[in-house]
Amino acid sequence: MDAISTSALLIFLLVLILFSAYFSGSETAMMTLNRYRLRHLASNGHKGAIRALKLLERPDRLIGLILIGNNLVNILAASIATIIGMRLWGDLGVAIASGVLTLVVLVFGEVTPKTIAALNPERIAFPSSYLLIALSKIFAYVVTSVNFITTGILRLVGIKSISSSDALSKEELRTVVHEAGALIPQRHQEMLLSILDLEKVTVEDIMVPRSDIYAINVNDDFKFINRQVIQSPHTRVLVYRDTIDDAVGFIHLRDALRLQSKEQFSKSSLLRAVKELYFIPEGTPLNVQLANFQHNKERIGLVVDEYGDIQGLVTLEDILEEIVGDFTTSMLATPSEDINVQQDGSYLVNASITIRDLNKEMKWDFPTDGPKTLNGLILEYLEDIPSENTSLRLAGYPLEVIEVADNMVKTVRIIPQHYQSPH
Template sequence: MMAINRYRLKHRADSGHRSAVRVRMLLEMPERLIGVILIGNNLVNIAASALTTVIAIRLYPENPNLAITFATGMLTLIVLIFAEVTPKTMAQKHPEGIAYPASWILRPLLVVLYPAVVFVNSVSRGIMWLFKVRVTPQNHEALNADELRTMVSASGSSLAAKRQNMLLGILDLDNVSVEDIMIPRNELAGINLDDKVEDIRSQLNNTPYTRLPIYKGDLDRVIGFLHIRDAAEFLTSDQPTKVMLSRKATAPYFVPETTPLQTQLVNFQRKKIRIGLVVDEYGDVQGLVTLDDILEEIVGEFTTDVADNNKDIHPQSDGSYLIDGAASIRDINRILDWSLPADGAKTLSGLVIEQLEDIPDANMSLRIEGYQVEILQVSNNTITAAKLREL
C-alpha cells in the first residue's frame, strides 16, 4: 500500500479503475490505514505467540522452559520468513498486484476496527504532543521543479528521448534569461532610414528575414518593426519614399535582458506579438529575441534559421573545432555536447577574455575546464577565431 506509485494510482483512479479508487481512498487517510494494518498485524502475532506457548507447554509438560524456548525460536523464524521478509519483499516488488486485492479486505476491516483505530491514533497523537512533535498535513503528491526534473530524467525508455528533452526544456525555462538566447546587437540586420532609398530597396529585396527593425541613425533610436509583406508598396512604387516604410512599422516592444524565458513566453502570448528588442538597465538595445527562439529552447530547432547558414563551428580533421569568437557558449555546449562554463560570458570571445582577465594576442593557448583553446585571430579587441578541443 505504501510502496505503490502514487502518480500511476492517481491516473488509474481518475480513469475509473475501481480498485485504484479504493486504494486511493485508503491512502487519503494514512494514519487510519496504518492503524488498522498494525492492529491486525500485532493482534495476529501476539495471538500466535500465546497459542504457541500453550501448545508447547501441553506437548512437553515435563520441561516447559525448554518447550517455550524452542517454540519461541520456531515461531520467530516462521513469522520472519512467512509473515515479514517474504510477503513484504513481494509486496514491495509488485505493489499494485497486492494492494488492489488487499483493498477489498482492508476497507471493511477499517469499518469494523474503526473505534480501536481512532483510540490508538488519539493516544499516539497525545504522546507525540507531550514530546512536542506536531503532525501537520502534507501534500505528498506535490512536486517542485527539481523533483519533477528528476522524475522526467529517470523515466528512461518509458518516455521517448525527444519528449523527455522537451519536458526538461520547459522546466529549464526559468533558469535561462532572455540575454542567454538573444541575437546580439552586432548581428542584427535592420533598416536605417538615414540610408539612401536605393540602398534600402536593395536591402529589402535581398533580406532573408521576415521582420526587420527600422531605426534612424542608431539602433537605440528604433521606430518599430517592419514585416516584409508590408514593404510591397515601397518595393513596387516608381517613386518610393521612406515614409512608406515608417508608417507601416509596428510599435517596438522592449524586453529587459534579465527576464526569464518562462516569463517572456507568457508576455509574448499575452501581448500577441512574436519579436522584441532586448535592452539593458540603461535602456540601450543589446539584441533581439523572438518567440521562435524560446520555442526552440523547448523543442529544439524546428526551422531552418537563415542566420545559421554560415555555421560558427567547423570540425577539423584532427578532432578539434574551428569556432567563431562570436559563437554562443550555449550553442557550442548544445551542438558539441560540451560543458564550457556559461554562468558569466555569453560568447566564446567573452569567455576567453573573462578567463584571462585581459585582451589576448593571437597565437595563444589556454585551458578552460578540460578544454584546450587556441586563439587564432584577434580583431578590434575581440577574439574572432579560435580552435578548441576537448582534453
C-alpha cells in the same frame, strides 16, 4: 481454553498466521503503490484504485489500522502457541513454542507476504482494500484514539505534520524522464528535459547580440534600404534612426513587399508600417518570457538592460528552438556554420558564438555562468583585449586567438584533443 482441543487450537493458530500475512502484505502493497499510476487508474474508474486512493488519503490512519490488526493477531497467536506448547511439552513447551512461532511468523507472516506484495503491489492492494475499508469502519474509534496519542507524541518531539506529499521536485521529475527508457522516445525525453531547463536559461543566453541584429537605418540611402528589404533573411526587421538605441519599431517583410509591389514604398510609408516595439528586461527566464509572449501576443522583442540600453533581440522561435531544437526555416547562421573543423583536428570558431550553443554543438564544457559568448569569456579571463596569436587555456581547452578586430576577438582556434580537465 481447556475445553478446546489441541487440533482446534492449531487450526486457529494457522488462521491467525494467515491474517498476519494478510496485514503484512497489505501494508507493503499499499505503501509501494505507484501514486501517479494509482491516480490515473482511479480517474479511469478503476474501483480497486479508487478504494486504495481513498485509504491513502490518510496514510497515518491506514498504517494505524494495519498495525492494530497485525499486533492483535500476533499477540493472540503467541498466546495460543504458548498453550499448545505447554500441552505438548509442559514448561519446556513455552520456549519451544516461542522459537517455532517466531520462525513461522517471520517466514510466512512477514518476509514472504511482504516480498510478494512488493513485487505485485496492485494485485495485493486492490483486493485487500475491501477488507481494509470494512475494518477501518469497525475500528474507527480505536484508530482515531491511537492516532491522537501518536500525534501528540510526535508534536512533543517537534514533528507537527504527518501529511505526505507526492509532488515531484524538478530533479526528481528529471530522473523519472531519464528512467522512462523505451516508454518515452529519446527525442521526446530531450524535449521534456529542455522544458524543465527553461527557467535556468535567460533571454541573454539565446538573444541575438545588438552587433548582429539585422536592422534597417531609416536615414540610409533609400536604394540601400530597398535592397535590405529584398535581401532580408527575416520576416520581421528592426527599423532605427542612426543607432540601434533609437529604434523605431519592427517592419514585417510582408508589409514592406506589399508596399513595393504597389510602388508606394518610401521612407515615410516604411515608418507608417512599423509595429510598436516590445521590450524585454535582461535576466528574464525563458519560461517567463514564453508566457509573456503568449500573454502579450508578441513574437519578437528587444532585450534591454537596467539603463534601457538595447542589448539584443529575442524571438518566439528562439525560445521554441530551446525546446524542440533548431528549425531550418531561418537563414540565420547556426552554430555548425560558426565552427569549422581543420585537417589537424582543431576547430576554427567564430568568437561571437554563444557559450551555450558551442557546448551544445560540440559537447564541450565551457562555463556558462559568466559571459554569454566565447569572445566575452576570453576577454574576462585575460582582463584585456588580446593580440593575434595569443594562446591560452580555458576550462581545460587550449585556445589560440586568430583574429582580433573592432576591440573584439573574431576568430579562435580550439584544440580539443589536448583538453585537460580543470579539476
